[in-house]
Amino acid sequence: MIGVDWGTSSFRAWRIAADGAIAARVAAPRGILTVGPGEFEAVLREAIGPWLADGEDTVLICGMAGSRQGWKEAPYLPCPADAAGLAGALTPVEFAGARCFLVPGLSARDAQGVPEVMRGEETKILGLLDRLPPGPNVVLSPGSHSKWAIVQDGTVLSFLTQFTGEAFAVLSTHTILARTMDKDAPADWGAFDDGLARARQPGGLLHHLFGMRARGLFGELTEAAAASCLSGLLLGHEVAATLPEGTTRVFLVGDGGLMERYARALASFGVTTTDVPEEAAAAGLWRIGQSLENA
């Protein structure tokens, strides 16, 4: 089979053998933002044409390609949901010469009834099921909108989103904080830890943000340290507000610099983290494919 993780700004595909092993991989700078209406089939075919010619006939696609702004909207599947549920809720798309499906995102409601959505992360979460012990586990997918899922025995029971990454982006670009911040400076872990510690003090996030401005005015926070401090501050608030009581281990799924930041933030709360860095989406797509075959 062929698995595709087609996001807003990236495209990755894998040729996956029957036993789940990755036989080949391809990546392209063809996130959905670069793809016009009616062009999805052609863009996909250009990337995976050789595998199709070689006999592959099933394509599963996760990520924002299944959003309203993508190829076709694949409606959200409500939690609790597992691989069989996702395989039973695939949205077919026209693709000459192979059967091609979009994986749905997941929806949930928090304890107060406010809705939640994820699209793409559900597949990465499925990809790490083999590594989770029995019973409830906390799985965290960092990103512009980080997703905290409770996963038990193969099922995503519920999840919760934090706006942290996008908040960092706008605060560090469009506010008065940006004027005294060198965003290209290397990570300053001391400043990051200061931000983490600050998040546990009273006054709230909005107060702590102004404190960064005032510290800058008084020469107590350098431009080189400011971005790391802001990152620590936001992650500290996120973890304090989200970490389920009594949690001692969190499974981090993803890649890039955010993984290290979240691991460090969680460690400051006494939590051990396990990274699942590589190609979790491919493993999740294969698992959905298995369910599809067995259905």
Next chain:
Amino acid sequence: MIGVDWGTSSFRAWRIAADGAIAARVAAPRGILTVGPGEFEAVLREAIGPWLADGEDTVLICGMAGSRQGWKEAPYLPCPADAAGLAGALTPVEFAGARCFLVPGLSARDAQGVPEVMRGEETKILGLLDRLPPGPNVVLSPGSHSKWAIVQDGTVLSFLTQFTGEAFAVLSTHTILARTMDKDAPADWGAFDDGLARARQPGGLLHHLFGMRARGLFGELTEAAAASCLSGLLLGHEVAATLPEGTTRVFLVGDGGLMERYARALASFGVTTTDVPEEAAAAGLWRIGQSLENA
């Protein structure tokens, strides 16, 4: 005397009689952002020339004209501070034919030692001293950066800043929330109250922000209601994090639509508010002028 409130984007001046009565007033679209280096004296003279010609010889200026980006930097005066302290810490500027001074801003440290600054609000706070009962009072000046001051018997004991207004501006303009928000819609008080209530639920501000996005996707929050909901959410978080325990009354100083929003937010916490809407800066400048004369 002549009092001037010279801010980032506005200029207001008053001719004030010896008893504090306002004899005349003038406003101009000459905030400091419109004034080039070396132009401050000329801009000021153009606005208040007739009063000078009529015999006024003392000019007191509060606001961002005393910042690094203004006419000249007037160093912050540390709290606790009163009118006499401010009068003793004025920064003179060259102005032919009159004595002319910049009022310093105030600085403070919060309980954790993080610095605080205000510039302009200190003068408005002084302007409402007559209305405050004995003992500690909570005075709140809404704005891009709202200031919560504890004022007792004529002295600003301490204060704390919240980044709420600027956070609203960037979240409603530069994030994914902006895509489903009609910022020009009239205030929707039901949505504002929903936001206030949401702020008291668990998950933290960053989670509540994403919830607005998801509610929009599910048709549970209209574009017309979204800005009011965001405003209520942010003010709810601000008040919950800042309101001193046991507070039953807050004095609101300022003008414009934010006053009504803060009054409503505070009412939801059982707090009565007293508005001090008009020309508090003029009253504060007069009070500093009195201290200057008596020094």
